[in-house]
Amino acid sequence: MKYDVIIIGAGTAGLTAAIYVQRAGKQALVLEGATYGGQIVNSPEIANYPGFKNISGFEFVTALYEQASALGMEFKNETVTEVTKSDEGFIVTTTVDKYEGASVIIATGAKRRKLNVPGEDEFAGAGVSYCATCDGMFYRKKKTAICGGGNTALDDAVFLSNYCESVTIVHRRDGFRGEPSTLELLRSKENVHFLTDVTVDSLTGEGKLSALNYTDHKTGEKGSLAVDGCFIAVGQVPDTEFVKDIVELDSAGYVIAFEDCRTNIPGIFTAGDCRTKTVRQLTTAAADGTVAALAAVDYVK
Amino acid sequence: MAALHLNEANFEEEVLKSDKPVIVDFWASWCGPCKMLGPIVEQISDERDDVKVCKVDVDANGSLAEKYSVMSIPCVFLFKDGEVAGKSVGALPKDQLLKALGL
Numbered sequence: 001m002k003y004d005v006i007i008i009g010a011g012t013a014g015l016t017a018a019i020y021v022q023r024a025g026k027q028a029l030v031l032e033g034a035t036y037g038g039q040i041v042n043s044p045e046i047a048n049y050p051g052f053k054n055i056s057g058f059e060f061v062t063a064l065y066e067q068a069s070a071l072g073m074e075f076k077n078e079t080v081t082e083v084t085k086s087d088e089g090f091i092v093t094t095t096v097d098k099y100e101g102a103s104v105i106i107a108t109g110a111k112r113r114k115l116n117v118p119g120e121d122e123f124a125g126a127g128v129s130y131c132a133t134c135d136g137m138f139y140r141k142k143k144t145a146i147c148g149g150g151n152t153a154l155d156d157a158v159f160l161s162n163y164c165e166s167v168t169i170v171h172r173r174d175g176f177r178g179e180p181s182t183l184e185l186l187r188s189k190e191n192v193h194f195l196t197d198v199t200v201d202s203l204t205g206e207g208k209l210s211a212l213n214y215t216d217h218k219t220g221e222k223g224s225l226a227v228d229g230c231f232i233a234v235g236q237v238p239d240t241e242f243v244k245d246i247v248e249l250d251s252a253g254y255v256i257a258f259e260d261c262r263t264n265i266p267g268i269f270t271a272g273d274c275r276t277k278t279v280r281q282l283t284t285a286a287a288d289g290t291v292a293a294l295a296a297v298d299y300v301k
Numbered sequence: 302m303a304a305l306h307l308n309e310a311n312f313e314e315e316v317l318k319s320d321k322p323v324i325v326d327f328w329a330s331w332c333g334p335c336k337m338l339g340p341i342v343e344q345i346s347d348e349r350d351d352v353k354v355c356k357v358d359v360d361a362n363g364s365l366a367e368k369y370s371v372m373s374i375p376c377v378f379l380f381k382d383g384e385v386a387g388k389s390v391g392a393l394p395k396d397q398l399l400k401a402l403g404l
Binding site: 033034035036037041042043044056057058077124125126127129131134135137138139207208229 | 329331332333334336337338341359366370371372373374376388390391392393394395396
């Protein structure tokens with residue numbers, strides 16, 4: 001069977017697109033390698049989505065998924081490996097099968113960037129974490145480090161400082177990109193320390209993490225920080241590697257498209273955090289899903 | 302069969318002394334990915350007679366989480382003959398979870 005629109009990714013952008021495709025009387029297939037929902041699942045509380053004073057990320061995406069399912073969206077838990085052109089559309093290949101679509105929406109979002117240092121993968125779930133709000137409670141009264149200098153890192157540090165014996169903010173520069181007011185709050189806390197202008201060399205331990213090893217940029221000296229936990233918040237990377245041969249990406253890997261969500265290939269659209277844009281919020285993901293779906297529906301008409 | 306909720310008192314009896322392999326899902330009510338994984342674990346419990354499926358609320362059973370060095374949730378273990386035989390961290394679709402546990 002040939003689908004009208006194949007949507008890759010079941011986060012807020014992809015599921016919103018599915019709703020609009022189905023309501024336009026077309027058939028959407030949504031392909032997702034992980035559980036549905038995307039990054040917002042990690043948020044215990046959403047307080048900036050219009051119409052909801054307060055809703056958890058889990059409740060939000062579950063409602064979204066059920067809404068799209070009730071409208072007839074087809075959903076498959078399969079990881080997409082390649083998108084190629086066919087005579088009358090596109091072939092989307094997954095680790096399980098191949099599907100034909102008249103159009104495609106890339107809505108794969110972004111994921112936390114790794115530090116890419118030895119020990120990072122080895123101690124994932126055993127001292128290394130990418131989600132302070134998820135895992136912070138396991139480090140109550142323990143020594144932690146947070147790597148990064150943006151808002152996520154600073155907000156995570158505030159969160160951790162309420163539970164942990166100590167929080168050391170490890171950053172490769174002296175200056176911070178995050179909110180000055182958050183930084184000021186952190187500087188006033190006795191259990192928060194700063195280790196700046198350093199490169200993290202490795203994360204080490206036996207069975208579980210015990211040390212973060214670094215090099216000081218100014219002095220060239222190597223040092224080691226004793227930690228039970230290391231939280232990593234060094235930005236995000238779009239999940240677009242698998243489409244790099246078919247659509248244009250920018251140097252950071254984001255799919256190049258303006259607000260109309262059209263890529264350089266007619267029939268392929270993109271929505272959400274994987275698109276080149278300045279604001280990445282739940283509302284803009286939903287907006288992109290809408291725009292991309294209606295453009296795709298118009299394309300297949 | 303619905304997953305069995307464990308506590309510090311019955312963990313040994315239900316898991317370590319079990320004849321069948323046991324899947325244990327360490328979770329918490331405030332954890333979004335844990336809630337995503339919840340129905341998947343229940344589905345495995347319904348479908349598989351060859352394994353027993355249990356859940357541990359880490360807020361109520363901190364010592365169990367500590368004993369098994371759970372530092373990120375959801376964290377799913379497979380126990381065989383009283384020993385940890387597999388481990389998976391994070392919310393995964395059913396097939397991937399079973400594969401990660403070696404089932």
